[in-house]
Amino acid sequence: MTHYISTRGETQKLRFCDVMLAGLARDGGLYVPEVWPQLTPDTIAGFFGRPYWEVAVEVIRPFVAGDISDADLGRMANEAYATFRHPAVVPLDQIGPNQFMLELFHGPTLAFKDVAMQLLSRLMDHVLAQRGRRTTIVVATSGDTGGAAVDAFANRANVDLIVLFPDGRISEVQRRMMTTTGASNVHALAVKGTFDDCQAIVKGLFNNHRFRDEVSLSGVNSINWARIVAQVVYYFTSAVALGAPARTVDFTVPTGNFGDIFAGYVAKKMGLPVRCLRIAANVNDILVRTLKTGIYEVREVRATASPSMDIQVSSNFERLLFEATGRDAAQVRALMASLAQSGRFVLPDPVLAEIRRDFDVGRSDETETAAAIRAAWREAGDLVDPHTAVALAIADRDTSDSKIPNIVLATAHAAKFPDAVEAACGARPQLPAWLDGLMTRPERITVVNNDQVEIERFVLSVSRAAKHGVAG
Numbered sequence: 001m002t003h004y005i006s007t008r009g010e011t012q013k014l015r016f017c018d019v020m021l022a023g024l025a026r027d028g029g030l031y032v033p034e035v036w037p038q039l040t041p042d043t044i045a046g047f048f049g050r051p052y053w054e055v056a057v058e059v060i061r062p063f064v065a066g067d068i069s070d071a072d073l074g075r076m077a078n079e080a081y082a083t084f085r086h087p088a089v090v091p092l093d094q095i096g097p098n099q100f101m102l103e104l105f106h107g108p109t110l111a112f113k114d115v116a117m118q119l120l121s122r123l124m125d126h127v128l129a130q131r132g133r134r135t136t137i138v139v140a141t142s143g144d145t146g147g148a149a150v151d152a153f154a155n156r157a158n159v160d161l162i163v164l165f166p167d168g169r170i171s172e173v174q175r176r177m178m179t180t181t182g183a184s185n186v187h188a189l190a191v192k193g194t195f196d197d198c199q200a201i202v203k204g205l206f207n208n209h210r211f212r213d214e215v216s217l218s219g220v221n222s223i224n225w226a227r228i229v230a231q232v233v234y235y236f237t238s239a240v241a242l243g244a245p246a247r248t249v250d251f252t253v254p255t256g257n258f259g260d261i262f263a264g265y266v267a268k269k270m271g272l273p274v275r276c277l278r279i280a281a282n283v284n285d286i287l288v289r290t291l292k293t294g295i296y297e298v299r300e301v302r303a304t305a306s307p308s309m310d311i312q313v314s315s316n317f318e319r320l321l322f323e324a325t326g327r328d329a330a331q332v333r334a335l336m337a338s339l340a341q342s343g344r345f346v347l348p349d350p351v352l353a354e355i356r357r358d359f360d361v362g363r364s365d366e367t368e369t370a371a372a373i374r375a376a377w378r379e380a381g382d383l384v385d386p387h388t389a390v391a392l393a394i395a396d397r398d399t400s401d402s403k404i405p406n407i408v409l410a411t412a413h414a415a416k417f418p419d420a421v422e423a424a425c426g427a428r429p430q431l432p433a434w435l436d437g438l439m440t441r442p443e444r445i446t447v448v449n450n451d452q453v454e455i456e457r458f459v460l461s462v463s464r465a466a467k468h469g470v471a472g
């Protein structure tokens with residue numbers, strides 16, 4: 001059975017289900033498996049041509065074995081991926097010589113977050129029902145995680161969901177996906193601040209142990225290990241479709257909180273032959289600067305056409321630091337303490353070298369991203385979303401003469417960002433017919449200050465109302 005340890009090394013080991021319900025470790029760290037499970041080349045080759053949900057079971061099994069039965073995992077994976085509107089779940093298209101695009105946006109909220117969230121909500125529900133427990137989930141979003149969580153958890157019997165999003169900094173479609181469900185267990189809070197403020201508040205809530213225990217707090221951001229593990233699966237399916245494990249591939253990943261690309265790193269650790277994981281950033285380029293200079297330094301966040309990547313503090317980078325320091329929790333604690341005190345840390349040379357062995361970086365500014373949207377429309381008739389376009393711009397520039405296939409992760413549907421796409425290429429993407437009504441249904445939003453105490457009070461009132469059986 002796999003056990004999980006914290007990147008800060010100051011809390012006890014847990015099993016998968018406890019890690020999933022806990023979210024953040026009590027010492028402030030992030031959970032990682034004690035040992036990386038390995039898949040043999042034969043097992044990986046055997047994924048070819050199989051339904052997505054079956055591959056999901058094979059990839060996820062070693063992480064949950066002993067805690068969730070194969071039969072339950074299979075049933076939940078099958079149900080989760082039946083919500084996707086494409087028969088392949090995550091189809092892979094060729095877009096140029098050695099260039100491929102992995103479409104991760106065919107789920108209920110048109111973003112890659114659905115891939116993990118649809119499974120996570122079923123896993124959580126299953127475990128909460130088994131334990132006769134209720135939980136309060138607080139999630140921070142720069143636009144997409146929130147909508148995916150709302151769709152996945154709305155009306156679930158054992159969960160209250162509170163979503164924190166940065167007021168005025170997300171697209172209207174993204175906002176409406178969080179504010180129009182009408183579900184009484186869902187609460188959308190527009191925070192007067194940035195995504196980084198929202199994420200800091202969520203971490204602050206977890207680090208207030210009395211509060212955390214009173215409301216039985218859980219998280220579904222990618223600080224939750226279960227989110228990462230579900231995202232590992234499509235790295236396998238896409239690479240295998242191109243000939244892995246006999247053939248090595250690269251990935252270019254639009255990056256913000258570093259969860260998605262970290263899932264690619266996990267796939268590599270498990271035995272998938274990946275040469276390079278390329279971090280694609282917009283002008284909020286903290287990771288680009290870090291990999292170039294070794295200095296991780298928080299700056300003012302800038303609003304862009306790819307708002308879900310307008311992030312400075314990339315939570316999952318801590319998981320990578322843990323690996324790159326040789327799992328030295330004391331070193332991770334020191335780096336994180338420096339970040340908390342001064343907004344920066346400096347990577348020791350061996351740690352930076354270790355990171356550079358697996359990762360490369362690219363940056364696309366607003367002009368380059370708009371040009372990539374225009375090029376995809378004019379040359380191929382494809383409408384691509386601005387986050388995907390960041391990665392396309394970088395892939396086009398940095399991998400065009402590579403002999404190794406490069407897979408660009410298409411992380412959202414263009415129709416979530418119609419204004420930005422239209423401004424770039426003149427064509428306005430339309431929402432699929434099954435989302436009819438989204439833009440006209442009434443919204444329910446509570447505007448709050450960027451203030452942990454005010455948000456604690458709100459969450460407490462929701463949790464207490466649920467305990468007493470009244471709508472919050």
Ligand SMILES: Cc1ncc(COP(=O)(O)O)c(C=O)c1O
Binds near residue numbers: 145
């Ligand atoms: C559309 C889109 N692309 C890319 C990202 C960045 O992914 P990650 O935060 O896992 O790095 C996000 C947000 O997470 C997103 O919503």
Ligand SMILES: N[C@@H](CCOP(=O)(O)O)C(=O)O
Binds near residue numbers: 145146256260308
């Ligand atoms: N870009 C994300 C930010 C949160 O990321 P997560 O993967 O840690 O949940 C969003 O769209 O909300």
